Amino acid sequence: MNALARRAAGLAAALILTAPATFAASALAAPAFAAPALAAPEGATGAACQPGQGVTVAVAFAPIRDSIEIRCAPAASGTIGEAFAAAGFVIETGEWGMVVSIDGAEASELGAQGWWGLFISTTDGWPTGPAASDWQIAQVGASGGPVATDQAYFYRLYDSYSATDDPQLTLAEVLGRQGTAPVAPPDRTTPAEGSAAAAAGWLGRQLAESGDVLTLNGAPDWGLTIDALLALAATGVGGDQAAATAARLRASGEDYIGGPDGIAQKWSAVAKLTLALQVAGLDTTAFPAGGATRDLVADLRGAMNADGSFGASDAAFSHALALIALARTSGGVPPAALTWLEAQQCADADDPNYGSFGWSPGCGFPDADATAMAINGLIAAGSAPDGPAAAAAAWLVATQEPEGGFPSSFSGANANTSGLSALALALAGGHDAAVGAAAGYVGGLQVTCAAVAGAGSALTEANLGAIALDQAGLDQAISAGLDQANADQFRRATAQGVLGLNAPGFTELTLAGAEPGLPAATCAGPSSSPPASASPPPSSPAATMPETGPAVSPALPVAAALAILVGAALVAQRRRIAGQAPESADRR
Numbered sequence: 192m193n194a195l196a197r198r199a200a201g202l203a204a205a206l207i208l209t210a211p212a213t214f215a216a217s218a219l220a221a222p223a224f225a226a227p228a229l230a231a232p233e234g235a236t237g238a239a240c241q242p243g244q245g246v247t248v249a250v251a252f253a254p255i256r257d258s259i260e261i262r263c264a265p266a267a268s269g270t271i272g273e274a275f276a277a278a279g280f281v282i283e284t285g286e287w288g289m290v291v292s293i294d295g296a297e298a299s300e301l302g303a304q305g306w307w308g309l310f311i312s313t314t315d316g317w318p319t320g321p322a323a324s325d326w327q328i329a330q331v332g333a334s335g336g337p338v339a340t341d342q343a344y345f346y347r348l349y350d351s352y353s354a355t356d357d358p359q360l361t362l363a364e365v366l367g368r369q370g371t372a373p374v375a376p377p378d379r380t381t382p383a384e385g386s387a388a389a390a391a392g393w394l395g396r397q398l399a400e401s402g403d404v405l406t407l408n409g410a411p412d413w414g415l416t417i418d419a420l421l422a423l424a425a426t427g428v429g430g431d432q433a434a435a436t437a438a439r440l441r442a443s444g445e446d447y448i449g450g451p452d453g454i455a456q457k458w459s460a461v462a463k464l465t466l467a468l469q470v471a472g473l474d475t476t477a478f479p480a481g482g483a484t485r486d487l488v489a490d491l492r493g494a495m496n497a498d499g500s501f502g503a504s505d506a507a508f509s510h511a512l513a514l515i516a517l518a519r520t521s522g523g524v525p526p527a528a529l530t531w532l533e534a535q536q537c538a539d540a541d542d543p544n545y546g547s548f549g550w551s552p553g554c555g556f557p558d559a560d561a562t563a564m565a566i567n568g569l570i571a572a573g574s575a576p577d578g579p580a581a582a583a584a585a586w587l588v589a590t591q592e593p594e595g596g597f598p599s600s601f602s603g604a605n606a607n608t609s610g611l612s613a614l615a616l617a618l619a620g621g622h623d624a625a626v627g628a629a630a631g632y633v634g635g636l637q638v639t640c641a642a643v644a645g646a647g648s649a650l651t652e653a654n655l656g657a658i659a660l661d662q663a664g665l666d667q668a669i670s671a672g673l674d675q676a677n678a679d680q681f682r683r684a685t686a687q688g689v690l691g692l693n694a695p696g697f698t699e700l701t702l703a704g705a706e707p708g709l710p711a712a713t714c715a716g717p718s719s720s721p722p723a724s725a726s727p728p729p730s731s732p733a734a735t736m737p738e739t740g741p742a743v744s745p746a747l748p749v750a751a752a753l754a755i756l757v758g759a760a761l762v763a764q765r766r767r768i769a770g771q772a773p774e775s776a777d778r779r
Contacts, residue, residue, distance in 0.1 A: 235249075235260070235261055235360060235364075235368065236261070237260050237261035237262050238263060239343070239366050239369050240263035240265065240369070243340060244265055244340070245264050245340060246263075246274045246278075246340065246342050247262075247343040247344070247365060248262055248264055249261040249343070249346070249365050250275075250280060250345070250346045251346070251347035251360070252296050253348065254348070255348060262278035262280070263278060264277040265277075269336055269337060269617075269693075270337070271329075271332070271335050272334060273338075274338045275333070275346075280293055281293065289306070290309075290333055296348065298348060301348065301349075301350035304351050305348065305349065306349050307346050307347070309332065309333075310326035310327065310329060310345040310347070311326070311329040311342070312326065312327075312342050312344070312362055313342070315330070316329050316330035318331060318335060318338055319339075319704065324362065325362045326345060326361070326362050337693065343362060345360075347359065385630055385631070385633055387425070387426045387692040388710045389637070389712075390422070390656045390657070391422055391425075391428050391709070391710070393638075393657045394422055394685055394686060394689075395428070395432045396709060396712070397682055398416070398419055398436055403435045403436045403438075404416050404436065411446065413447035413460075415679075415682060415683060415686065416436060417467040419436070419686050420437060420467055421470060422685070422686045422690075423436075424470050425689060425694040426689065426694070427705045428706045428708070429707075431707040431708070434471070437473060440464065440467055440468065441468065441473055444479065444481060447460055448461045448464055451485065454493065454502070456503055457502075458490075458501045458513065459502075459512060459513065461490050461494070462513040462516045463512060463516075464478075464487065465487045466515060466516045466697065468487070470701055470702060471702050472701065472703060476488065476489075491516065491517065492517070495527070498527065498531060499525065499526075499528045499530055500528075506550055506561070507549070507562075508550075508560060510528070510531065510532050510535070511565050513528070514529065514532065514568040514569075514571055515567060515568055517572075518571040518698065519697075524572040528572070529569070529572040529573070532569065533578075533579050535565070536548055537549070537554035537586075539553075545582065546579075546582030549561050557586070559587060559590050559597045559600070560600075560611060562615075563587060563611040563614070563616075564611065566580050566587070566616075566619055567618065571696075576619070584616055584621075584622060588622055591628065591629070594628075595629050595631050596608075596609045596633075596661075597609045597612040602661075603661065604632070604661065606632075606636050606660055606687065606691075607683065609691055610633055610688040610694075611687055611690055613625075614690040614691060618696050626691075629691050630691050630692055632691075633658060633691040633692060635662075636659045636660075636661065637657070637658045637688075638650055638654045638657045638659075638665075640652075640655065640714035642669060644714070649668070649669065650669055652713055652714055654668070654673045655714070656685070657673060657685055659680075659681060664677065
């Protein structure tokens with residue numbers, strides 16, 4: 192690759208970085224060449240985090256303002272944008288999610304080509320990458336994450352699309368400006384209990400003990416097996432077990448999805464299997480079935496009706512799952528399919544269920560599971576964040592019970608519904624208190640060392656990390672143990688409940704980079720309980736695959752990058768897909 196191509200490729204990636212992951216592909220105005228280098232301000236104000244204190248964030252405002260501000264986001268977690276907000280920066284985004292201003296400094300003040308570039312302190316540009324000695328162009332935008340303690344991020348202004356110079360202070364210079372006194376962590380709602388890693392460890396051992404496939408009444412339960420695979424991907428552990436399970440899914444043939452002639456009835460199973468293979472990085476265009484191969488995405492697209500619905504019958508929950516799978520392909524989501532889902536929402540502002548989705552169109556049979564999954568599908572498909580998804584999130588918050596759980600229309604508050612709802616609200620944004628309360632509720636249903644050691648408890652260390660459906664289920668396991676009589680309920684609740692413990696959205700789910708082993712099921716050591724929390728997996732997607740890749744690459748091909756330099760800049764899409772997707776609520 193020559194120097195011009197390398198510079199173009201770097202610019203193409205940098206342009207994408209200022210956009211949240213739901214950013215849709217869009218052409219930018221043709222750039223002009225030759226922007227002079229921006230003058231660096233003489234100094235900087237503020238202080239970086241001390242080691243172990245939080246995430247350091249900085250903004251270079253030149254040439255609009257002759258200043259660089261460095262701040263510490265103590266105990267920061269979540270997205271990059273949330274870390275900047277925790278440090279007091281106000282970031283505004285535009286129509287397509289592009290960062291347009293920080294603390295009132297608008298990129299447009301530099302002309303049509305003004306833009307904000309983002310740099311990160313990891314060698315590969317991803318939040319989960321190894322620490323770097325100097326800034327690297329970030330491979331995620333403001334909605335990327337999760338951030339981690341001792342990471343650093345730097346936004347700076349550019350007045351030309353062709354400018355990708357390094358930030359005005361080196362990483363060492365920024366981190367060297369540490370405060371002299373510890374910064375107190377912010378007052379925020381956090382789960383009192385709950386370990387995503389411990390939950391994934393228990394699920395992974397369940398898979399290993401049953402030949403890499405979970406069963407029901409002695410037969411493979413492929414839907415639940417996929418749920419467990421996605422849970423492992425969401426927590427970034429058990430990569431070897433997840434790979435073995437993915438291989439079993441690929442070898443399952445048509446056991447789960449049926450033959451091509453039954454696609455009208457089995458399209459939702461095709462969608463779910465497609466998603467699992469995408470997350471595992473396996474090719475969905477040549478799925479082995481019946482001595483031949485099938486293109487699962489082509490099958491799914493072929494099952495779409497003229498009105499945007501799928502198959503012989505459709506509902507918001509399963510439809511959202513199909514949108515999630517299609518959003519991970521190069522072809523994206525057909526507009527008619529998104530329009531159909533939006534039309535299922537209760538749009539009567541006078542109805543108390545306004546904004547909800549249910550098991551029938553409009554305001555019929557409103558349900559938290561259907562609404563949460565619809566939010567996931569809407570966001571994955573690129574629906575306006577202040578439109579149907581926002582109204583759905585508002586309705587969902589209103590259903591939350593005082594202890595933090597979310598009830599389904601089939602039962603009271605439970606871990607399944609609460610995990611999926613917490614993920615949906617996290618993706619929708621602006622509902623941190625509700626998300627934190629739901630995480631606390633789910634964590635309170637998890638088997639911990641305290642539950643194992645409790646007086647009269649029948650639980651053992653082998654049960655550590657398992658999540659009960661509800662309090663009654665946990666109480667029953669404490670008194671009678673966790674065995675074949677209740678294991679299936681725990682598996683389903685754990686696979687979905689873990690989504691409420693800071694899991695990433697489905698567009699960011701990948702087995703790439705997952706740790707190969709599982710957390711040990713033991714209470715030995717300095718801690719009296721499983722790890723307090725678990726970091727979600729790397730959010731970096733694997734390489735783009737035609738039509739069915741596991742995720743869309745954040746960097747444009749060199750040809751497209753060169754087009755930027757000659758006047759046709761394209762911004763690639765990296766869609767967030769939300770949450771875990773069982774076929775139906777009755778699987779609990």
